[in-house]
Amino acid sequence: MNLEPTDEELCQRIAAHDNMAFETLVERHQARVFRMAGSILGNEADGRDIAQEAFIRLFESAHRFDGRSRFSTWFYRIVVNLCIDHQRRNRWWRKVLPLSSPREESDEPPIDPPSEQPGPELDAIRSQTAGNLREVLKQLSPAQRAAVLLHVQEDLSSREIAAVLKCSESTARVHLHRGVTRLMKMLKET
């Protein structure tokens, strides 16, 4: 019998100002939220700040969670929105000191036409180190990174990714597919 409270139950208790429930939920999600924010922003320090800000927002607005969606969907929407807002706020600075690809400036990149040669890049991917993959992740757009990370890390479906990114399900699928295939292609080139 599982006695662990669900995320949804903890969120209800947080709404009633239960600090212990907040601590439990933070410990449960801290690693994933930190990785999510750090991966989207491509910066561990910013990821740390945004992850903490997301938990503060959770504490302040737990009463707004109505239970119609999974807690993770609701909470990761907060995380992704904070990440995107953070990038928008710092856009002028990134133009002065561009740390990443100019393509990253676009939140909604145009959709690639279907590839004519969708051959496997398995050998190329196998040869890459983990560090390379992380660097290549930074070259995806925020929406693509978020879609890939929500899928591989949180195991969210395309419908749930769409709910987090506030876009249609088909757009979420395109973000996910484009993100993964771009990763494969860039890894092959490096």
Next chain:
Amino acid sequence: MLRRHPEADLIPWLRGELAGRERTRVEAHLQNCGECPAQAQALTRALGLIAREVAQLPTPEWSAFRSELRRKLAARKAPSRLPWQQAIFAWRPLAAAGVAAIAIVSLAILHRGPHRAVPVTDQLGLEQLAFEDVASRTDVGLLRDYPMVERLDLLENDNYEVIEHLDELAPSDSKAAGVRHL
């Protein structure tokens, strides 16, 4: 059937998200396409690799992370202002509007340019006008008995005493000095 690869649907299909006609369409395509099955296999392995990589990202010291979070939360929860300060700050929009109005008026005044310095000649003219204005409103009778010098050329530089004692001069003396009464 093979005209368009259902690329964006491959990951959802791999996850078992598709159902009904959508699933049938993708599976029918995969049976007749020589490329998409390999693509689906590559996507599966790439997603696995990305998941392992993401899990290996460096993480902070979690106790320090939570301590910092608690500090930030406490700072956010603490009332930053006392009630009377909050009351004052409630008027901030009105105060801001007042400041804006003052700024606009100041700008308008400045826009008119610096005050023009009145030339000395104009100042003298103004003084004369002011004097005449005062004089016109005073009793003219007071001036009527004041002796005036008609012939200034009769006055010598060393004879200023005459001017000082004009009122003491006799009428005959006044004529001699070129002075007449108004």
